[in-house]
Amino acid sequence: MNILRFPAARVPVAVVVLYGFLIPPAGVKAATSTVSNSLKATIDALGELSVPTSVSLTHAGTVFNSFSGSVTVQYLARTTAAGGGNLTMKVTQDFQTGGPSVAGGDLTYVCGAAGLGTACGASTASTSAATSVVTLPSSACTGGGTPCSATSPNTVSVTFTLADRPTVDTGTYTASVQFTISAT
């Protein structure tokens, strides 16, 4: 068997040659290349809200004065230059049998000033369709000051009024109100 042996003198030369590839000789500039990558963020219209978990309606005295109570809705919104949006509410579960009736028109509401957009006027709550709370304009945005709203989140107060009819049985009754926001 032949064993290939490298003369010891060749080893330093091999090392030098290899080293020569790694470190350019003095006076020779390195080759550099650059590439560009485009970063694109699409800012879409968006709306989000937050509501209290519950509200109790109360009244003064025991002479059939209407019940009332308020909730404050917090919301964030961004609409396009050609868009808009809505914050609506719908009673998804009416009061229990024997009690007040949203379907019967017992529950009405009014909206306080909206931090962004136009608040509703006097309205009747509905179990069959969403009803308006706030209407958002085009180019709307929350927070940061002009051209956006001054505060973040925006808020709107919704005050409920519930008729106290003598025909309603005594007891504790609950209904579910779902608030929804949309933006384009």
Next chain:
Amino acid sequence: MKTKIISNTVLSAALLIGGATQAFGQFSGSGTTTVSVVVGAEAAISITTGTTSLAEATGPTIFGAPFTGTTNFSYKVRTTTVGGGGSITVKITSDFAAGGPSVTTPPTGDAMTYTCTSAASATPCTGPITASTAGATSVATFATNAHSAAGTGSSDAGTVVWTLPNDPVYKTGTYTATATFTISAT
């Protein structure tokens, strides 16, 4: 249009103290608030006859004919579904002036009495009942789970018909007394 609808189902016990629970849910496309109300027993009464005039029944000169007059009232009531009840009562809180009739110390046989009517939501008094300045006397009673008329603004009606003997011992003049009605419900 970009719309996010995420239904948050909230289970919450009813609160007995007015006001919203300001624990907000996290932000999302939608949120649900539970609206609660405690409906209790209630009662209200309104006297629709401003002043009840007591007039002689037949002719101005026959002492045998008593003075009579009718007080009309309307009421709203809701009593508790189980174990409830209520009443309408009347008390003479200001008697006729001296020289005229008297509820507190009438001449013999001259007690002022009354009879009652009411709507079906109540049971009227069984008259004639002697009016009193010492204590309230019955006009109507309410049973358990009693409800007056339906409809916002609606109410039930009743009457009290007064009878006051025409005693020649009374001096001529105009005499007034005050009848105070009280309604209650549990």
